[in-house]
Amino acid sequence: MNKESIPTLSPLFRFQWEEAQQCHVVLYPEGMVKLSQSAGEIMKQVDGEKSVTTIIQTLSDLFDGADVSDDVIAFITEAEKNGWIEPK
Protein backbone atom coordinates (compact mmCIF):
# COMPACT_ATOMS: atom_id res chain seq x y z
CA MET A 1 0.00 0.00 0.00
CA ASN A 2 1.09 3.58 -0.57
CA LYS A 3 -0.14 6.85 0.93
CA GLU A 4 -3.02 7.11 -1.52
CA SER A 5 -4.27 3.57 -0.80
CA ILE A 6 -7.50 3.12 1.12
CA PRO A 7 -7.01 0.35 3.68
CA THR A 8 -9.96 -1.79 4.69
CA LEU A 9 -10.34 -4.65 7.16
CA SER A 10 -9.85 -8.06 5.54
CA PRO A 11 -13.01 -10.20 5.64
CA LEU A 12 -11.08 -12.87 7.59
CA PHE A 13 -10.65 -10.57 10.56
CA ARG A 14 -12.68 -8.70 13.13
CA PHE A 15 -11.51 -5.64 15.03
CA GLN A 16 -13.22 -4.69 18.28
CA TRP A 17 -12.88 -3.19 21.75
CA GLU A 18 -12.58 -5.72 24.58
CA GLU A 19 -14.08 -4.29 27.75
CA ALA A 20 -12.68 -7.03 30.02
CA GLN A 21 -9.14 -6.42 28.80
CA GLN A 22 -9.43 -2.69 28.20
CA CYS A 23 -7.83 -2.90 24.77
CA HIS A 24 -8.62 -3.28 21.09
CA VAL A 25 -8.13 -6.71 19.57
CA VAL A 26 -7.97 -8.28 16.15
CA LEU A 27 -9.79 -11.60 16.00
CA TYR A 28 -9.33 -14.32 13.41
CA PRO A 29 -9.82 -18.07 13.13
CA GLU A 30 -7.93 -19.71 15.99
CA GLY A 31 -6.48 -16.56 17.43
CA MET A 32 -6.51 -13.05 18.77
CA VAL A 33 -4.00 -10.22 18.89
CA LYS A 34 -4.18 -7.52 21.53
CA LEU A 35 -3.34 -4.12 20.12
CA SER A 36 -1.40 -1.39 21.87
CA GLN A 37 -3.25 1.85 22.45
CA SER A 38 -1.66 3.57 19.46
CA ALA A 39 -2.26 0.59 17.17
CA GLY A 40 -5.89 0.57 18.32
CA GLU A 41 -6.25 4.27 17.50
CA ILE A 42 -4.89 3.71 13.99
CA MET A 43 -7.11 0.66 13.38
CA LYS A 44 -10.14 2.69 14.44
CA GLN A 45 -9.49 4.95 11.45
CA VAL A 46 -9.33 2.04 8.98
CA ASP A 47 -12.86 2.21 7.62
CA GLY A 48 -12.53 1.52 3.90
CA GLU A 49 -13.10 5.20 3.16
CA LYS A 50 -10.05 7.09 4.38
CA SER A 51 -6.73 6.94 2.52
CA VAL A 52 -3.49 6.47 4.46
CA THR A 53 -2.83 10.20 4.04
CA THR A 54 -6.23 11.07 5.46
CA ILE A 55 -5.71 8.68 8.39
CA ILE A 56 -2.40 10.39 9.20
CA GLN A 57 -4.05 13.82 9.05
CA THR A 58 -7.03 12.73 11.17
CA LEU A 59 -4.81 11.25 13.89
CA SER A 60 -2.49 14.22 13.86
CA ASP A 61 -5.48 16.51 14.41
CA LEU A 62 -6.72 14.26 17.19
CA PHE A 63 -3.38 14.34 18.99
CA ASP A 64 -2.61 18.08 18.92
CA GLY A 65 -0.74 18.13 15.63
CA ALA A 66 1.72 15.38 16.59
CA ASP A 67 3.76 13.87 13.74
CA VAL A 68 2.24 10.40 13.52
CA SER A 69 3.22 9.71 9.91
CA ASP A 70 5.99 7.17 10.58
CA ASP A 71 3.94 5.32 13.20
CA VAL A 72 0.92 5.04 10.93
CA ILE A 73 2.93 3.83 7.93
CA ALA A 74 4.83 1.31 10.07
CA PHE A 75 1.58 -0.05 11.52
CA ILE A 76 -0.25 -0.16 8.17
CA THR A 77 2.69 -2.05 6.66
CA GLU A 78 2.74 -4.55 9.52
CA ALA A 79 -1.04 -4.99 9.52
CA GLU A 80 -1.06 -5.63 5.78
CA LYS A 81 1.75 -8.14 6.15
CA ASN A 82 -0.30 -9.95 8.80
CA GLY A 83 -3.29 -9.95 6.47
CA TRP A 84 -5.50 -7.89 8.83
CA ILE A 85 -6.07 -5.15 6.30
CA GLU A 86 -5.92 -4.85 2.52
CA PRO A 87 -6.18 -2.06 -0.02
CA LYS A 88 -9.75 -1.44 -1.03
Add this chain to the structure above:
Amino acid sequence: MAGLSLNNNGELNPPLWLLAELTYSCPLQCPYCSNPMEIANYKDELSTEDWLRVLHDARKMGSTQLGFSGGEPLVRKDLEILIKEARKLGYYSNLITSGVGMDGERIAGFKEAGLDHIQVSFQASDEELNNFIAGTDSFKHKLEMAREVKKQGYPMVLCFVLHRHNTDKVKDIIELAIALEADYLELATTQYYGWANHNKEQLLPTRKQIEAAEKVAHQYQEKMKDKMRIFYVVPDYFEDRPKPCMNGWGNVFLTITPDGTALPCHSARLIPGLELPNVKDHSIDWIWKDSPDFNKFRGYDWMKEPCRSCDEKEKDFGGCRCQALMQTGDAANTDPVCSKSPHHSELLEEVRRIEGLAGQTIEEHPLVFRNMRVSKKIITSSTGS
Protein backbone atom coordinates in the same frame (compact mmCIF):
# COMPACT_ATOMS: atom_id res chain seq x y z
CA MET B 1 -3.92 -21.21 20.21
CA ALA B 2 -1.77 -19.15 17.89
CA GLY B 3 -1.58 -15.53 18.94
CA LEU B 4 -3.03 -15.85 22.42
CA SER B 5 -0.67 -14.29 24.87
CA LEU B 6 -0.32 -14.94 28.55
CA ASN B 7 -0.64 -12.43 31.27
CA ASN B 8 2.77 -12.31 32.90
CA ASN B 9 2.02 -9.91 35.71
CA GLY B 10 0.41 -12.51 37.92
CA GLU B 11 -3.22 -11.58 37.26
CA LEU B 12 -5.72 -14.24 36.47
CA ASN B 13 -6.44 -14.29 32.76
CA PRO B 14 -10.03 -14.36 31.61
CA PRO B 15 -11.27 -17.58 29.98
CA LEU B 16 -10.47 -16.16 26.55
CA TRP B 17 -11.38 -19.36 24.80
CA LEU B 18 -14.77 -20.93 25.38
CA LEU B 19 -15.42 -24.34 23.88
CA ALA B 20 -19.11 -25.16 23.86
CA GLU B 21 -19.52 -28.89 23.35
CA LEU B 22 -23.20 -28.77 22.51
CA THR B 23 -23.85 -32.48 22.16
CA TYR B 24 -22.10 -35.84 22.06
CA SER B 25 -24.43 -36.98 19.28
CA CYS B 26 -22.61 -37.39 15.99
CA PRO B 27 -23.42 -39.03 12.67
CA LEU B 28 -19.73 -39.91 12.31
CA GLN B 29 -17.90 -42.67 14.14
CA CYS B 30 -14.26 -41.56 13.97
CA PRO B 31 -12.11 -43.91 16.07
CA TYR B 32 -9.77 -41.02 16.93
CA CYS B 33 -12.48 -39.02 18.69
CA SER B 34 -11.25 -37.43 21.90
CA ASN B 35 -14.73 -37.45 23.49
CA PRO B 36 -14.93 -39.74 26.52
CA MET B 37 -15.78 -43.37 25.81
CA GLU B 38 -18.72 -43.06 28.21
CA ILE B 39 -20.62 -40.66 25.91
CA ALA B 40 -23.74 -42.79 26.30
CA ASN B 41 -23.82 -41.78 29.98
CA TYR B 42 -24.25 -38.09 29.14
CA LYS B 43 -27.53 -37.91 27.32
CA ASP B 44 -28.93 -35.05 29.42
CA GLU B 45 -28.01 -31.95 27.48
CA LEU B 46 -28.15 -28.35 28.62
CA SER B 47 -31.23 -26.44 27.51
CA THR B 48 -31.11 -23.45 25.18
CA GLU B 49 -31.62 -21.16 28.19
CA ASP B 50 -28.69 -22.76 30.02
CA TRP B 51 -26.42 -22.20 27.02
CA LEU B 52 -27.57 -18.60 26.59
CA ARG B 53 -26.68 -17.95 30.23
CA VAL B 54 -23.27 -19.60 29.80
CA LEU B 55 -22.53 -17.46 26.74
CA HIS B 56 -23.59 -14.31 28.52
CA ASP B 57 -21.67 -14.98 31.74
CA ALA B 58 -18.45 -16.13 30.04
CA ARG B 59 -18.48 -13.13 27.72
CA LYS B 60 -18.85 -10.84 30.70
CA MET B 61 -15.66 -12.35 32.11
CA GLY B 62 -13.81 -11.71 28.86
CA SER B 63 -14.32 -14.84 26.75
CA THR B 64 -13.77 -13.85 23.14
CA GLN B 65 -13.16 -16.89 20.98
CA LEU B 66 -16.09 -19.25 20.97
CA GLY B 67 -16.06 -22.71 19.44
CA PHE B 68 -19.28 -24.61 18.87
CA SER B 69 -18.22 -28.22 18.97
CA GLY B 70 -19.44 -31.66 19.94
CA GLY B 71 -20.06 -34.40 18.87
CA GLU B 72 -21.62 -32.74 15.90
CA PRO B 73 -22.98 -29.31 16.87
CA LEU B 74 -25.27 -29.27 13.82
CA VAL B 75 -27.42 -31.83 15.62
CA ARG B 76 -28.61 -29.08 18.00
CA LYS B 77 -31.72 -27.47 16.59
CA ASP B 78 -31.04 -24.28 18.55
CA LEU B 79 -27.60 -23.72 17.03
CA GLU B 80 -28.81 -20.68 15.08
CA ILE B 81 -30.22 -19.13 18.26
CA LEU B 82 -26.91 -19.61 20.08
CA ILE B 83 -24.93 -18.17 17.15
CA LYS B 84 -27.15 -15.12 17.04
CA GLU B 85 -26.72 -14.48 20.75
CA ALA B 86 -22.96 -15.06 20.48
CA ARG B 87 -22.69 -12.39 17.81
CA LYS B 88 -24.80 -9.99 19.81
CA LEU B 89 -22.50 -10.48 22.79
CA GLY B 90 -19.37 -9.82 20.70
CA TYR B 91 -17.87 -13.31 20.45
CA TYR B 92 -15.78 -14.37 17.50
CA SER B 93 -17.53 -17.64 16.83
CA ASN B 94 -16.42 -20.77 15.08
CA LEU B 95 -18.45 -23.78 14.08
CA ILE B 96 -16.39 -26.96 14.32
CA THR B 97 -18.24 -29.43 12.16
CA SER B 98 -18.08 -32.56 10.05
CA GLY B 99 -20.39 -30.84 7.56
CA VAL B 100 -22.88 -33.68 7.91
CA GLY B 101 -26.26 -32.11 8.64
CA MET B 102 -25.44 -28.89 6.80
CA ASP B 103 -26.62 -27.55 3.46
CA GLY B 104 -26.35 -24.27 1.58
CA GLU B 105 -29.45 -22.90 3.17
CA ARG B 106 -28.28 -23.62 6.71
CA ILE B 107 -24.90 -22.00 5.98
CA ALA B 108 -26.74 -18.90 4.76
CA GLY B 109 -28.70 -18.96 8.01
CA PHE B 110 -25.48 -19.13 10.04
CA LYS B 111 -24.15 -16.17 8.10
CA GLU B 112 -27.24 -14.18 8.82
CA ALA B 113 -27.09 -15.12 12.49
CA GLY B 114 -23.51 -13.81 12.59
CA LEU B 115 -21.24 -16.87 12.69
CA ASP B 116 -17.65 -15.80 11.96
CA HIS B 117 -16.10 -18.92 10.53
CA ILE B 118 -16.57 -22.57 9.84
CA GLN B 119 -14.10 -25.38 10.32
CA VAL B 120 -14.92 -28.42 8.26
CA SER B 121 -13.23 -31.67 9.16
CA PHE B 122 -12.23 -34.35 6.69
CA GLN B 123 -10.99 -37.81 7.55
CA ALA B 124 -8.82 -38.30 4.45
CA SER B 125 -8.15 -36.94 0.97
CA ASP B 126 -9.88 -39.79 -0.83
CA GLU B 127 -13.38 -41.07 -0.60
CA GLU B 128 -12.67 -44.64 0.40
CA LEU B 129 -10.42 -43.90 3.36
CA ASN B 130 -12.48 -40.89 4.44
CA ASN B 131 -15.66 -42.91 4.58
CA PHE B 132 -13.96 -45.85 6.28
CA ILE B 133 -12.57 -43.69 9.09
CA ALA B 134 -15.74 -41.61 9.42
CA GLY B 135 -17.84 -44.76 9.47
CA THR B 136 -20.29 -43.08 7.06
CA ASP B 137 -20.46 -42.14 3.37
CA SER B 138 -19.72 -38.49 3.93
CA PHE B 139 -16.84 -37.53 1.62
CA LYS B 140 -18.83 -36.16 -1.31
CA HIS B 141 -21.08 -34.16 0.97
CA LYS B 142 -18.04 -32.72 2.76
CA LEU B 143 -16.56 -31.58 -0.55
CA GLU B 144 -19.83 -29.95 -1.44
CA MET B 145 -20.06 -28.22 1.93
CA ALA B 146 -16.47 -26.96 1.77
CA ARG B 147 -17.23 -25.38 -1.60
CA GLU B 148 -20.46 -23.91 -0.28
CA VAL B 149 -18.70 -22.41 2.77
CA LYS B 150 -16.27 -20.62 0.45
CA LYS B 151 -19.00 -19.60 -1.96
CA GLN B 152 -20.87 -17.86 0.83
CA GLY B 153 -17.81 -15.77 1.65
CA TYR B 154 -16.71 -17.53 4.81
CA PRO B 155 -13.11 -17.89 5.85
CA MET B 156 -12.60 -21.64 5.79
CA VAL B 157 -10.50 -23.77 8.02
CA LEU B 158 -10.10 -27.36 6.89
CA CYS B 159 -9.10 -29.82 9.52
CA PHE B 160 -7.60 -33.24 8.98
CA VAL B 161 -6.76 -35.36 11.99
CA LEU B 162 -3.63 -37.35 11.21
CA HIS B 163 -2.84 -40.90 12.32
CA ARG B 164 -1.16 -44.00 10.94
CA HIS B 165 -3.77 -44.52 8.21
CA ASN B 166 -3.56 -41.11 6.56
CA THR B 167 -0.19 -39.59 7.54
CA ASP B 168 1.40 -40.88 4.32
CA LYS B 169 -1.22 -38.95 2.36
CA VAL B 170 -0.25 -35.51 3.60
CA LYS B 171 0.66 -34.32 0.11
CA ASP B 172 -2.76 -35.33 -1.27
CA ILE B 173 -4.45 -33.77 1.74
CA ILE B 174 -2.70 -30.43 1.20
CA GLU B 175 -3.47 -30.53 -2.53
CA LEU B 176 -7.14 -31.12 -1.72
CA ALA B 177 -7.13 -28.15 0.66
CA ILE B 178 -5.55 -25.99 -2.07
CA ALA B 179 -8.17 -27.14 -4.59
CA LEU B 180 -10.93 -26.26 -2.11
CA GLU B 181 -9.30 -22.84 -1.52
CA ALA B 182 -9.04 -23.25 2.23
CA ASP B 183 -7.73 -20.21 4.07
CA TYR B 184 -6.32 -22.31 6.87
CA LEU B 185 -5.36 -25.94 6.94
CA GLU B 186 -5.02 -27.68 10.25
CA LEU B 187 -3.06 -30.89 10.03
CA ALA B 188 -4.01 -31.89 13.52
CA THR B 189 -2.30 -34.74 15.19
CA THR B 190 -4.50 -37.31 16.91
CA GLN B 191 -4.75 -36.54 20.62
CA TYR B 192 -4.63 -39.84 22.43
CA TYR B 193 -7.53 -39.41 24.85
CA GLY B 194 -10.91 -41.09 24.97
CA TRP B 195 -11.57 -43.22 21.90
CA ALA B 196 -8.23 -42.32 20.36
CA ASN B 197 -6.40 -43.63 23.38
CA HIS B 198 -8.39 -46.83 23.25
CA ASN B 199 -7.35 -47.23 19.59
CA LYS B 200 -3.77 -46.10 20.08
CA GLU B 201 -2.20 -49.32 18.86
CA GLN B 202 -4.05 -48.89 15.59
CA LEU B 203 -3.58 -45.15 15.20
CA LEU B 204 -0.15 -44.05 16.36
CA PRO B 205 1.97 -43.33 13.27
CA THR B 206 5.58 -44.44 13.01
CA ARG B 207 8.50 -42.08 13.40
CA LYS B 208 9.34 -42.61 9.72
CA GLN B 209 5.84 -41.56 8.68
CA ILE B 210 6.04 -38.45 10.84
CA GLU B 211 9.38 -37.39 9.45
CA ALA B 212 8.19 -37.74 5.85
CA ALA B 213 4.93 -35.88 6.56
CA GLU B 214 6.74 -33.09 8.36
CA LYS B 215 9.01 -32.53 5.36
CA VAL B 216 6.05 -32.28 2.97
CA ALA B 217 4.14 -29.97 5.31
CA HIS B 218 7.10 -27.60 5.63
CA GLN B 219 7.60 -27.49 1.86
CA TYR B 220 3.99 -26.47 1.36
CA GLN B 221 4.08 -23.99 4.23
CA GLU B 222 6.82 -22.18 2.33
CA LYS B 223 5.17 -22.52 -1.06
CA MET B 224 1.70 -21.43 0.11
CA LYS B 225 2.73 -18.85 2.69
CA ASP B 226 0.69 -15.93 1.34
CA LYS B 227 -2.32 -17.98 0.26
CA MET B 228 -3.07 -20.61 2.85
CA ARG B 229 -1.83 -20.93 6.38
CA ILE B 230 -0.85 -24.49 7.21
CA PHE B 231 -0.67 -25.59 10.83
CA TYR B 232 1.28 -28.75 11.38
CA VAL B 233 2.38 -30.05 14.73
CA VAL B 234 4.48 -33.15 15.27
CA PRO B 235 2.69 -35.59 17.62
CA ASP B 236 4.22 -34.95 21.00
CA TYR B 237 4.97 -38.63 21.55
CA PHE B 238 7.86 -38.08 19.16
CA GLU B 239 9.20 -34.95 20.82
CA ASP B 240 11.38 -34.55 23.90
CA ARG B 241 9.58 -31.50 25.31
CA PRO B 242 5.87 -31.50 26.11
CA LYS B 243 3.23 -29.29 24.52
CA PRO B 244 2.08 -26.28 26.56
CA CYS B 245 -1.21 -28.08 27.01
CA MET B 246 -4.22 -25.72 26.98
CA ASN B 247 -1.67 -22.90 27.40
CA GLY B 248 -1.73 -23.80 31.06
CA TRP B 249 -4.49 -25.25 33.23
CA GLY B 250 -7.25 -22.74 33.94
CA ASN B 251 -5.37 -20.08 32.05
CA VAL B 252 -7.10 -19.57 28.71
CA PHE B 253 -9.50 -22.43 28.01
CA LEU B 254 -12.91 -23.20 29.40
CA THR B 255 -14.78 -26.20 28.08
CA ILE B 256 -18.46 -26.76 28.80
CA THR B 257 -19.55 -30.30 28.05
CA PRO B 258 -23.04 -31.22 26.76
CA ASP B 259 -24.35 -31.89 30.29
CA GLY B 260 -22.98 -28.61 31.64
CA THR B 261 -19.81 -29.86 33.32
CA ALA B 262 -17.09 -27.21 33.21
CA LEU B 263 -13.64 -28.55 32.40
CA PRO B 264 -10.21 -26.89 32.08
CA CYS B 265 -9.69 -29.11 29.02
CA HIS B 266 -12.06 -31.38 27.15
CA SER B 267 -10.35 -34.54 28.42
CA ALA B 268 -10.03 -33.53 32.06
CA ARG B 269 -12.96 -35.65 33.17
CA LEU B 270 -10.65 -38.64 33.36
CA ILE B 271 -8.54 -37.09 36.13
CA PRO B 272 -9.57 -38.60 39.48
CA GLY B 273 -10.47 -36.32 42.38
CA LEU B 274 -12.00 -33.53 40.33
CA GLU B 275 -15.32 -32.18 41.56
CA LEU B 276 -16.56 -31.47 38.02
CA PRO B 277 -18.59 -28.31 38.70
CA ASN B 278 -21.70 -27.91 36.57
CA VAL B 279 -22.98 -24.63 35.14
CA LYS B 280 -26.44 -25.59 36.35
CA ASP B 281 -25.22 -25.31 39.96
CA HIS B 282 -22.47 -22.68 39.82
CA SER B 283 -21.71 -19.39 38.10
CA ILE B 284 -19.04 -19.29 35.41
CA ASP B 285 -17.30 -16.66 37.51
CA TRP B 286 -17.01 -19.00 40.51
CA ILE B 287 -16.03 -21.95 38.36
CA TRP B 288 -13.21 -20.05 36.67
CA LYS B 289 -11.87 -18.13 39.64
CA ASP B 290 -12.67 -20.15 42.74
CA SER B 291 -13.54 -23.75 41.97
CA PRO B 292 -11.03 -26.31 43.28
CA ASP B 293 -10.86 -27.94 39.83
CA PHE B 294 -9.72 -24.86 37.94
CA ASN B 295 -7.15 -24.06 40.62
CA LYS B 296 -5.83 -27.60 40.95
CA PHE B 297 -3.03 -27.29 38.38
CA ARG B 298 -3.13 -23.54 37.86
CA GLY B 299 0.17 -21.70 37.94
CA TYR B 300 3.28 -23.50 39.21
CA ASP B 301 2.78 -24.28 42.90
CA TRP B 302 1.31 -27.74 42.30
CA MET B 303 4.35 -28.91 40.39
CA LYS B 304 6.65 -31.67 41.50
CA GLU B 305 10.20 -32.24 40.35
CA PRO B 306 11.57 -32.10 37.72
CA CYS B 307 9.04 -29.38 36.73
CA ARG B 308 9.24 -27.34 39.93
CA SER B 309 12.83 -26.24 39.45
CA CYS B 310 12.80 -26.36 35.66
CA ASP B 311 13.56 -23.16 33.77
CA GLU B 312 11.19 -24.18 30.98
CA LYS B 313 8.08 -24.53 33.17
CA GLU B 314 6.73 -21.15 32.09
CA LYS B 315 6.97 -22.27 28.49
CA ASP B 316 5.23 -25.64 28.68
CA PHE B 317 3.51 -25.68 32.12
CA GLY B 318 4.77 -29.22 32.65
CA GLY B 319 2.83 -30.46 29.61
CA CYS B 320 -0.45 -32.30 29.68
CA ARG B 321 -2.09 -33.40 32.95
CA CYS B 322 -4.16 -36.09 31.26
CA GLN B 323 -1.16 -37.57 29.52
CA ALA B 324 0.78 -37.54 32.80
CA LEU B 325 -2.07 -39.42 34.42
CA MET B 326 -2.53 -41.97 31.66
CA GLN B 327 1.17 -42.76 31.32
CA THR B 328 2.45 -42.38 34.89
CA GLY B 329 -0.64 -42.81 37.08
CA ASP B 330 -0.40 -39.31 38.61
CA ALA B 331 -1.78 -36.22 36.91
CA ALA B 332 0.63 -34.00 38.90
CA ASN B 333 3.69 -35.66 37.41
CA THR B 334 5.72 -34.19 34.59
CA ASP B 335 4.28 -35.07 31.20
CA PRO B 336 6.33 -38.15 30.22
CA VAL B 337 6.89 -36.64 26.77
CA CYS B 338 9.56 -34.55 28.49
CA SER B 339 12.98 -36.17 28.40
CA LYS B 340 13.51 -34.89 31.96
CA SER B 341 10.61 -37.06 33.19
CA PRO B 342 11.69 -40.25 34.98
CA HIS B 343 8.93 -41.96 32.97
CA HIS B 344 10.17 -40.78 29.57
CA SER B 345 11.91 -44.05 28.75
CA GLU B 346 8.65 -45.95 29.39
CA LEU B 347 6.89 -43.73 26.87
CA LEU B 348 9.63 -44.33 24.29
CA GLU B 349 9.31 -48.05 24.95
CA GLU B 350 5.55 -47.84 24.43
CA VAL B 351 6.00 -45.93 21.15
CA ARG B 352 8.52 -48.52 19.94
CA ARG B 353 6.19 -51.37 20.88
CA ILE B 354 3.31 -49.79 18.97
CA GLU B 355 5.57 -49.01 16.00
CA GLY B 356 6.31 -52.71 15.87
CA LEU B 357 2.61 -53.36 15.39
CA ALA B 358 2.30 -51.04 12.37
CA GLY B 359 1.49 -52.94 9.21
CA GLN B 360 0.15 -55.93 11.12
CA THR B 361 -3.43 -56.92 11.53
CA ILE B 362 -4.03 -56.59 15.24
CA GLU B 363 -6.76 -59.09 15.88
CA GLU B 364 -6.90 -58.87 19.65
CA HIS B 365 -7.47 -55.07 19.54
CA PRO B 366 -9.41 -54.17 16.41
CA LEU B 367 -10.13 -50.54 15.58
CA VAL B 368 -13.13 -49.49 17.66
CA PHE B 369 -15.49 -46.97 16.08
CA ARG B 370 -17.04 -44.27 18.20
CA ASN B 371 -20.79 -44.64 18.57
CA MET B 372 -23.40 -44.86 21.31
CA ARG B 373 -23.85 -48.61 20.91
CA VAL B 374 -20.17 -49.34 21.55
CA SER B 375 -20.12 -46.75 24.33
CA LYS B 376 -22.99 -48.53 26.11
CA LYS B 377 -21.17 -51.83 25.79
CA ILE B 378 -18.01 -50.34 27.27
CA ILE B 379 -19.93 -48.77 30.16
CA THR B 380 -21.66 -52.07 30.91
CA SER B 381 -18.47 -54.11 30.79
CA SER B 382 -16.51 -51.66 32.97
CA THR B 383 -19.19 -51.47 35.65
CA GLY B 384 -19.84 -55.19 35.44
CA SER B 385 -23.58 -54.69 35.44
